[in-house]
Amino acid sequence: MLSKRGAQKAQEPLRPDFELFEKAQANPYAPDNTDGAIPLCIAENLLQWPTLRDKLQSIAAERDWPDWVAAYTELAGAPDFREAVAAFVGRHIAGQQLSADHFCVSAGATAVVEVSAMVLGGPEDYAVFPAPAYQAYAPDLHNKARLRRYDIRHYEQDFGPAFHPLSIKELEAALDHLGDKFRLLILTQPDNPTGAIYSDDQLRSMAKWCTEKEIHLVVNEIYALSQFERGVDGIPNESAYTSFLPLLEEMNSPYLHWWYSFSKDFGISGFRVGLLYTRNEEMRRAYKNFNAPHQVSNITQWLLAELLNDGEWIADFQRRNKRLLTDAYRTVTESLDAIDVAYTPARGSLFVWADFSGFLSEPNMDAAQSLWQQLFEETGVLLTAPGGLGQPDAGWFRIVYSGVSPEALREAMDRLQAFFSDRT
Structure with missing residues (x-):
């Protein structure tokens, strides 16, 4: 029914974490749903969307x-x-x-x-x-x-x-x-x-x-x-x-x-x-x-x-962006420091690249995949899937800190910290 490439693409997900991401999106964390899932896997920056939305709406309405x-x-x-x-x-x-x-x-x-x-x-x-x-x-x-x-x-x-x-x-x-x-x-x-x-x-x-x-x-x-x-x-x-x-x-x-x-x-x-x-x-x-x-x-x-x-306006927006990203980055790294998880010292972007290899049952990608899935199933915190980044060592995970509210990020890191503290 499809072309050869169409048939192949129909069976080939764009990313290995989309299935769990959709599951997380169906039950998101919110003030009235504090047990909801918190995805920290998609590279989005939503920290200033209300501010930007108001600005764009005023432009569209007034000009x-x-x-x-x-x-x-x-x-x-x-x-x-x-x-x-x-x-x-x-x-x-x-x-x-x-x-x-x-x-x-x-x-x-x-x-x-x-x-x-x-x-x-x-x-x-x-x-x-x-x-x-x-x-x-x-x-x-x-x-x-x-x-x-x-x-x-x-x-x-x-x-x-x-x-x-x-x-x-x-x-x-x-x-x-x-x-x-x-x-x-x-x-x-x-x-x-x-x-x-x-x-x-x-x-x-x-x-x-x-x-x-x-x-x-x-x-x-x-x-x-x-x-x-x-x-x-x-x-x-x-x-x-x-x-x-x-x-x-x-x-x-x-x-x-x-x-x-x-x-x-x-x-x-x-x-x-x-x-x-x-x-x-x-x-x-x-x-x-x-x-x-x-x-x-x-x-x-x-x-x-x-x-x-x-x-x-752009300059002010980006100054606030820098401050908010700094606060979010420190929220993640302080929690990682508390459980002795190493990470690369970042100078920018939306990520912390952290080494959880000490928590793997075996030093391989299958064990990393299992740990990633277990973390989500037990805590609702979804990190970026471990495959596809080309890392030579198993156990490194990408944490996106800008796609959720500061309150949701703190909740996610509390859950992550508790999950790994039980395994030390």
């Missing part, structure tokens, strides 16, 4: 809708929106002026990954990642473009306060193994799931290597503004976040590209708005032609353009 929202617009995105995006990204992320013509807009981060893969690689080519890395990169790259994921599992178990990314030696080894099938190197910063960041020197060395080898380097900065307050107890203070964009502009290489989405820093994953920035004109032409079925609705583009043009 005239332009005529262009009812018609087709450019395949790269509406010009007014790309101008607003260029000003926002330039001011708040890059710290310098950017060209609106170098942006392309698609319906969410997933679409940006998928269309970029269609443009830059072919069937059986590889996108290379430092592992662990976001699990859904694999289907996003493979579903249509048919690229395969290759993880370089390079790190020692304890990241320590300073993150050491891929070395050039490790990249050379991957190139020796994959040959000309090594098409893309993809970095995420702040990282998912570790929360680590790269220094300017680290980014520069990898950008130089990729350009010399004619391999495309994409830096995904979807968590660019999801950072912590510095100088707070428990927060690493060694280095500041450095966006890849100034280096991309400086090097002006056709092999350097940048991704972003409004899903995380603004907590509007349901709006489905992602960005590509590249100086590669040929890539932009190809991207636009693939992008026709991935365009963002014009009313969404107009609404966000009006929001982004209020620069002072």
Whole structure:
């Protein structure tokens, strides 16, 4: 009845934790349902949604809708929106002026990954990642473009306060193994799931290597503004976040590209708005032609353009975002400290990457899967499923701290702490 690929996809869940996530959603924790489930597995930031909702509602109600929202617009995105995006990204992320013509807009981060893969690689080519890395990169790259994921599992178990990314030696080894099938190197910063960041020197060395080898380097900065307050107890203070964009502009290489989405820093994953920035004109032409079925609705583009043009409101919103994320991160890490669970010291993103390997019955992924499921069944707390991130060691789990209220997060950590305290 279905095509071969359709039949395969019908039996292949996008993520291994969706079944339990749906179960958790059917009985969520609330003030009047304090025994409900608390999912800490989906990378959403809902901490300021009421504030943003009120702002967007006022824009939609009080300002005239332009005529262009009812018609087709450019395949790269509406010009007014790309101008607003260029000003926002330039001011708040890059710290310098950017060209609106170098942006392309698609319906969410997933679409940006998928269309970029269609443009830059072919069937059986590889996108290379430092592992662990976001699990859904694999289907996003493979579903249509048919690229395969290759993880370089390079790190020692304890990241320590300073993150050491891929070395050039490790990249050379991957190139020796994959040959000309090594098409893309993809970095995420702040990282998912570790929360680590790269220094300017680290980014520069990898950008130089990729350009010399004619391999495309994409830096995904979807968590660019999801950072912590510095100088707070428990927060690493060694280095500041450095966006890849100034280096991309400086090097002006056709092999350097940048991704972003409004899903995380603004907590509007349901709006489905992602960005590509590249100086590669040929890539932009190809991207636009693939992008026709991935365009963002014009009313969404107009609404966000009006929001982004209020620069002072955006700055205040992101200052509050930083404070709320810092508080949520500390809620999780203080509970982990209490039960002697190690974790990577994050500098940003929405995650704590924690090592529960000491609680496994056996040092393997089957035991990690069993522990993950048992935790949910006994406490209602759902962490990200252990498979698919490319971690070399069993027992590491990703905890998302921004997708529930502060009260629900504290309840979840109390339950988690009690569950593991009984097993020490």
